[in-house]
Amino acid sequence: MRNSPLHGLRVVEIGTMLAAPFATHILSQLGAEVIKVEPPAGDPTRSLVRGGPSGTFIAYSHGKKSACIDLSTPGGRAALHKLLAQSHALVHNLAPKAARKLGVGREECAALNPELVYCHIRGYAAGPQQDDLASNPVAEAATGVMEGNRINGRPSRLGPSYHDQFAGAYAVIGMLAALLQAKTGAADRHVEVGLYETGLHVAARDLVGVQLKTQLLGRAEREPHGEFAMPGYGAYLTADERWLYLLMLTDGHWLKFCQALDLPQAADPGLARLKDRKKAREQVEELVGRAIGALPFDAAVARLKAAGVGCTEVLPLERVLEAPQAQSPGKLREVAFRGLQFQVPEFPRHPDADDAPATLPPAALGQHTREVLEQAGLSAAECAALLDSGAVRAVDPAGFAWAPVRATS
Template sequence: MDQAPLAGRRVIELGTMLAAPFATHILSQLGAEVIKVESPAGDPTRSLVRGGPSGTFIAYSHGKKSVCIDLSRPDGHAAFCKLLATADALVHNLAPKAARKLRLTREECEAVNPRLIYCHIRGYAAGPQADDLASNPVAEASTGVMEANRINGRPSRLGPSYHDQFAGAYAVIGILVSMLQAQAGRPARPVEVGLYETGLHVASRDLVGVQLKTQLLGRAEREPHGEFSMPGYGAYLTSDERWIYLLMLNDGHWLKFCQAMQLPQANDASLATLRQRKKAREQCESLVKAAIAAHRFDDAAARLRAAGMGFTEVLPLERVLEAPQAHQPGKLRDVRFRGLAFEVPEFPALDASREGVQTLPPADLGEHTLEVLQTAGVSPRECEALVMAGAVATTKPGNFAWAPVREVA
């Protein structure tokens, strides 16, 4: 097998929930050794589902080592600093006030390890709100995403924590850039990513679009939602009650669809352009809806595929990994944990199946504490004293058990 791109790099994670753990998950998938440093209480995602780890923890913490340190204790902090001195990068999403309280600011960490790439994922980057707390839904609310996503008229979060994951991916980009700079002989550049600033960047298309309309029309007017701005671009129900999502972006797609469904509108010049179809939106939507409703899913899919149309079935989560595409080499990783088996999607890389990144199950809290600290120069006797003092902790057998499913009569 080939060596993974970040093999030999050590990354320390001080992360909870999603943003920082997602960033270090990517680094781990690229071959870095990731050491997840947790408090005695552990990452909250360890206890979110029936008293045990959630899907978030299993999906994004497999492959990492767990070290349990009480950073609020002077002896625990000193042990962490020894570990920090061996690292290439530190990734954390502590609140700014918490980072200062624990003496883990950039200046303090770089004093311990001048070559360290310091990465802080926070609610807000530099500015008047730098110390304010933010979460994924706060970023959605403050950058225009949530206002348009309403459930029963109430602005609501999207569901998946995309802003956390975007922020984690942006952090990885920053870390890799800093590594390239170090290879070129320049000082490692710290990385700072705000959830708010991430949300701004992700929303930039829509933010610029409303400015464009304001200047062209003299009033603020939003771009219509992507599905409704292009008739035929959306989900439609087949005769056997399966939803099919159509990709209808341009005039060529419209023509292919009409031909695939043998519709007379294939020769209708009044609907040939997107501009014309937008003016006749209701007519076009009714036409597409009726055309799909006239066929069973398999028949509609065969017609669309033969015509070269883009489409897919709208799948529930429990069926997503049934697709043959998902089971091609390098796309899923078999992970076992507490007697349960999981197929965990890989970070998408061209040669993911050949890069030799070891499969490690999600670590129990403190499973690698002594091993990792001793590699950082803490002697066995010192480790024993730290454990006795409660400054560090190791795995406790039976530290959790998933509550059994209760049968409903």
């Protein structure tokens, strides 16, 4: 759409799994033309679920074009160089050694196109570990997140790859800053984001907090578990066995909660202040759990919301998009793919915004190879020669078929 903020910007992605594809997904949702350059085997997320694409691919690669280019061949690298010379930005999350081997290092790309915004999302940014490999769980382990998240006593990853997605969002911020600086004549077009450095920044509050308590108390002290320090701020089971999550941040929240459920503790001066409730944590937790457990879910929510208490049901994934808030205009995008229909959450916009780009279904591997190369200046004969040599590949209509679902007995 022409009124999209990044309309006219061409971005090349050489990305696998999540960090770089998530960054270019955001750029695509802002109107950029994103060309996903993939090897002959495709992005690994194309073949993670029953021989076909996973939710990651469908959610974060719709709206992109796919060019299948074998960068291990001289012809493939030459084709990519032609494309980069006609593009505005490159985003990749190749390992540093792989980037150098494939000819997409910072210096090579700057020589091809001095105006190119070069964004590298890597395990570690500059420093003693800059050539080490890292993944989302490695970043969690190295920045304190995993140590505090234990399952049966064993440090464990969170589950969702939030550090990858944070890194992708940070990359977008850096690229937009570089584009703004370019308008002032600034020469630097390099954006580098490390998963480790992303993890440090996300954990800054906790890292500073432990320093603060060490200096004030003379010892390191952390919260005893992953929940918030405020008693009453958590998930509680209702009488009909549905989990209700309460927002209990302030003394005002506590007072409203007690009044909503007709609890005499509303007038108890010994629990009126947060610091006193922390000292009486077990008492408060038992009180809140008993009060919520005495009511069916709907009745509890009605009383709490009428009193202005923040709360929500703890929903399983299969029910999340049923919520009226999720189904309100502008929240979801209908995406069709291989005969299946998906509701994909949108990039958050102002409710009156009309700049969302049109939907393109997730591209088949190599679906746009010839189109992309011709737009980059290669002749039809040159494209044909590259296709014949195997340096680039066009779409295979029978590329995959999801394995049929087996009936369960």
